[in-house]
Amino acid sequence: MLYQNPRGIGCIKCHAKYGHGRLVAKYRDKNGNLVKLVAPDITKTKWETFYVRLKYSKIFKNHKLKKINYSFMPKYDYLVDEEIQAIYHYLHSKKH
Template sequence: MYKVVFVFFMSCLLASSVAFGQDFLTDKEYGRQLYLDPRGIACIKCHGDDGKGSFIAKYTTRSGKVKEITAPDITNLDYEGFKEGVMNGKGVMPKYYLTDEEIHAIYVYINKGQDNE
C-alpha cells in the first residue's frame, strides 16, 4: 500500500512540476525511482543494479531437462525496442502499465549510468 502511495505521490509531484515549468526531478532521478520500484516489482530485481540482466530462477522440466530463466541486458536497446519490451512484456516479464513519460525516464536512467547521486 505504501509503495502505491509513494509512486502516486511522486507522479503527482512530477506532473505538477512539469505543469509549472519547474524541474522537481530530472528524468534520470525519476527513472531511478521507477527502476527501483515501478509497481511493487522492481526492475532492479531481475535486470540488476546496472541493467545488464541477471539470473532469476532455475527449474527442471517434466522430462528432466534443467532450464534457467535470466533477465536480458536492457542497456543495449534502442528506445523503441526498450518501450516495446516494457509495454508488452515477454516470457516472465510482467506488464507494468507505465506511461510514456515513465518509460522514457527509466530509459534515460538506464542509458545515462547508475552513479550514486
C-alpha cells in the same frame, strides 16, 4: 526510483542493479532438463524496442512486431511515456 519500484515488481529484481541482466532462476522440468530463466541486458536496448516492449508487451523480430507468447516479465503497460523515458535514460546514463 522507478527502476526499483515501477508500481509493481522492480525491474531491478530481474535485470539486476544496472540493467545488465542476470540468471533469475533455474530448475529442472518434469523430464529432468535444466531450465534457466534469464533476464537480458537492457542497457543497450534501442529506445524504440524498449518503449514498445514496455507499452505493448511486444517485441521486434526480423523487423516485425510480434506478440510475446511467453515471458515471465510482468506487464507494465500502465507506465506513462514520461516514466518509460525516465527508466530508459536512467539505464543509459550510468557509466559502469
